[in-house]
Amino acid sequence: MRIAFNIALLVSVLFLPWWLFAIVLVAAFFVVGRFFEGVLWGLVADVLYGSYWGFYGWTHAFLVGSVIVFAVASVVRDRLAWQR
């Protein structure tokens, strides 16, 4: 599953609309446990497409967003695991 998501992220960051890449990335964080490489994929998206102007001034929007989603996903997964 981890390898499949990494391949999907590689294809989506290069060829698919950014919002599809974001959906795949968020899904990866919630489906795969401790998906640390998701943060690196956020960095890759910022490096490939980012600019000085950023997104409303956010030059590393994908990186920051992936860190936040990773933290939220970790908490949610822990709670779900505990309730099982």
Added chain:
Amino acid sequence: MTYLRRSNVGEKKGRAVTIAIILAIVALVSIDFIFPSFYPRLLSPVASTAWKSEDAVIGIFGRMARIVSSKLALVRENASLRDEVRSREADAFLLQTLRDENEALKTALGRESRSSGVLGVVLSRPPVSAYDTLTLDVGSDDGIAVGQRVYINGSILVGDISEVTGASSKTSLYSTPGRETPVLIGDKKVAAQAVGRGGGNFIARLPTDIEVAVGDIIVAPQLRVNIFGVVEHISVGATDSIQAIYFRAPFNMQELRYVEVDAAR
């Protein structure tokens, strides 16, 4: 009774691995902030190769699709496109005449617009990019430098070069969300600030007593003849003293294949 304590060696190891991974990620991210050109130089050649091969693959499928299209549909499309070309020929002649006259007047007044265009192929474009950037296949090896302006069809000003590597460069479009650019609106060339809304769309605000109409041309304040956008919609409330002018650059982002980089500045 003696109860054996559960071994927590495995938990400690797991925690150590997690901390090591987090520290490695922090180190990798820090490199981007300390050496901002390190990752672009590393990733751009790889990504450029992938984007170039994407065009070849799509080209193969496109040719196969054209073979199976109905002949009748192709004949109809051909006829419609011929009519459209004929109707635009007259406008093209007029545009060239006006352009020549403009250049002659500027030369007579001692203000020649120096331009040295470099043709670039667009490798990636929105919506693949969330930041309203274009990646081009020309870089510093071709005379491209940060700050040079980028045009479509010779006159539509769309952005400027924001990042350059040896064989590729990144164009930041003026329509980047939140980016402000000075423009001149309409025949009276009223000065305003265009704020990017993404995807070639802009908004500008002017007092309601300034007359602006849908279809007015917007230009950038520079010597070279250019088109920045065309007014599409004007919004003003009943009690507002400011009108919101919505306009967009006159090109189709999805069909964007080539741009010209003005390497003169």
